[in-house]
Amino acid sequence: MKVYKSNSVEETLEILKSAPKSKIISGGTDLIIELRNHNSDVDYLVDISSIEELKKIEKVNDEYIIGSAVPFSDILNFKFPDNLKGFVNALNQIGSPQIRNRGTIGGNLANASTSADSAPVLLALDAKVGISTGDFEKEVSMTDFYDFIGEGLYHGIITYIKFKEIPLNSYLSFEKLGYRKSLAISKLSISTNITLNENFEIEKIFVASGAIGKYPMREYEVESKIISQPLNENIIQLSIETMKEIISERLKGRSSLNYKLSAIEYVLRSCLEESIQYFKRC
Amino acid sequence: MELKHIGNSIDRIDSLAKVTGKAMYPQDYYVDNMLYGKTLRSIYPFAKINIDTREAQNLPGVIRIFTHNDVPNNAHGVLHKDQLVFCKDIVRRIGDPIAFVVAETEKICEEAIEKIKVQYEIMKPVLDPIEAMKEDSIKIHGDSNIVYHFKLRKGDALRALEESYFVATNTYKTHSIDHAFLQPEAGIGYLDENGNIAVIVATQYPHYDREEIAYCLNLPIENIRIINSNVGGAFGGREDITLQVHLALAAKTLNRVIKCVYSREESFLAHSKRHAMIMNYSTGVDKEGYLTAVKAEIIGDTGAYASWADNVLRKAGVHATGPYIVPNVMVDSYAVYTNNPYAGAMRGFGATQVAVAYEQQMDILARELKMSPVEIRLKNILKVGSITSTGQLLNNSVPLENCLRSVTE
């Protein structure tokens, strides 16, 4: 196996193009396990963890722009406003301190795991993902991201993730269920991003899920059922019932179905109730 | 009188070495020109096998591949010598050792393992201990799968149950558990300056390991040294042999230093587990909440090998009525072979599992009698002067009541 510590995106893309069995490594917290289990056919590892342009995190006007090779702990050191608490919560629950110090937001998306903890919040924020290959540069919406990359991102790299700040009458929340507090792979996760109008009705809503489908995804059916409704207990019930129907359909015949049906009650309720608490404080 | 130690906290003698990282565990020993060893293990729970090591043996860097042919007495085990150093005709569990490759590097060991051809003729495994107990079940060893049967009788439990005000009858199941000690098994084998076989290993029983190696290799016990390094947790999981005989055999045959380190995954495959148990309980009580009788049948799944099964199931049987006064007792506990991972010692040694059953029985009885769970326990707990289910008169120091009262205050 060849290895190389790359200094620029350009150089990285050239290697990816010329070496068909090459693979990007940054945090390496998943990839190294795969390599050691011989589950990955790789003959060239290219490290992007020192490429300066991928390691920046900044706020430009109303947009947060996060380089793909920024480790979670560096993102968590950045100050986010109170109504983006779901983003902070999601990142704080990834792995362990050691994993958060190495694992990167780009890697979390690139390996296309349905349990990726940063994905539901990024979906709910309608984030955009910058992708470069030797042939093109493209900005893909999170909602299209998984279809775009298919099983994984080959011969290209994620360069940045960006999302807009949300107004004060909006709140992003995140909840996950794992078997324990730390180092827990999500068994089910939900993120909601709700905007209320002056009558406390839902003006805009994003609901995204993790670990109940092939990829993390937007739950449009729930969104369409509760938009324009007042955010109250009835709507929480309706959302849960709708999600249960979706899960029953999606996980039909799976042994995890019953577990996830009862898990969704807690996870979704907790997101919506946390949002209500925020709006009450405002 | 001033006491030097009693009543004072004393630093562990090895804590300085441990906080500085100087404490040595077997994987921490490095010797120039040492060889590495790796074990080929069964991937099926029950199969006839045929091994061909020729291609692997020819791989550059492979020094020697050891199999059953190399072991003079191919049998070990703490109570029953039912384990093989290397399986010969049959594998009885996933993870059963088949061969030990010694090579110049760990990587070559892995390549050689890939090249050893094992033909498996797969047999239907027996995975349910209740099935395994039946007369017509396939036998894992010998002519019965029941390794051990412990009987405890006091009074007339059947009659007392019949005459009880209420009887709770329930089945409880506990599962198999791994110790998951933090330091995976590792060891170093070599010949010392006197030509004795030395094995550096983290073990709970250096003296047993010594006996087992001497027996398996057919050598006088004086020729074997076990050097116990620091032990990175054990909890019962290092009471059986894992790599000790493999390393001793390789050192003796090759007169080289051989190191072997298990991965976490191999560690899970290699050592024993806590016995999974099925516990059928009938517990009787009178109107006032005093226990009248316990009838219990406890079936412990010892997997493919007995290890400490007799002791574990005896202990489960002895503790089957918990810390309670029970005038009539009938307990039958069994250790049963299956093709599951083998079970042995783990913290509590069988006393832990039965608590799941007898304590839930108490709660169920309390609910039936509309009594608090504490009250029913206070009525029945052992005190000074009580006689246990095994007939022991407790003549001093039974502070259970103090304990229960102080936690409920």
Next chain:
Amino acid sequence: MINLKINVNNTDYEIEIDEEKRLIDLLRDELRLTGVKEGCSEGECGACSVILDGKLVNSCLIMAFQVNDSKVVTIEGLSEGDNINYIQKAFIEAGAVQCGYCTPGMILAAKAILDKNPNPSREEIRMGISGNLCRCTGYEKIVEAIELAGGYLNGTKTYRE
């Protein structure tokens, strides 16, 4: 083979190492810093924790070639001879050491906590050691040891005679 420059425990090294080796292999097999323990090889147990450029990391989940030009602190870097640092003292005094296999990683996790905040809450300590497994202690005495070490650091506790 590749060539690496690395500073470990304040000593500069130039090392030739196999491309497939990880940081833990470099530290243990090449530099014989065997205080770095391997427990699971997949980032679950934290026994291999070291401090890389100021951050606590699992050395089993980093390839050696990635750490070129980096600075690493292992447990061996915290003491000189029997002259141990305040966290190591606290671990001994609080009885936080049993089998010892988690201890080096746990002490480095404690260092990462206390370097950030000399007065951590019990919850912050629990979070800070949540990537380190211990199978002996039940964690209680480890948390106490880190509180005690915090006390040494912020002056509310003094070393035992």
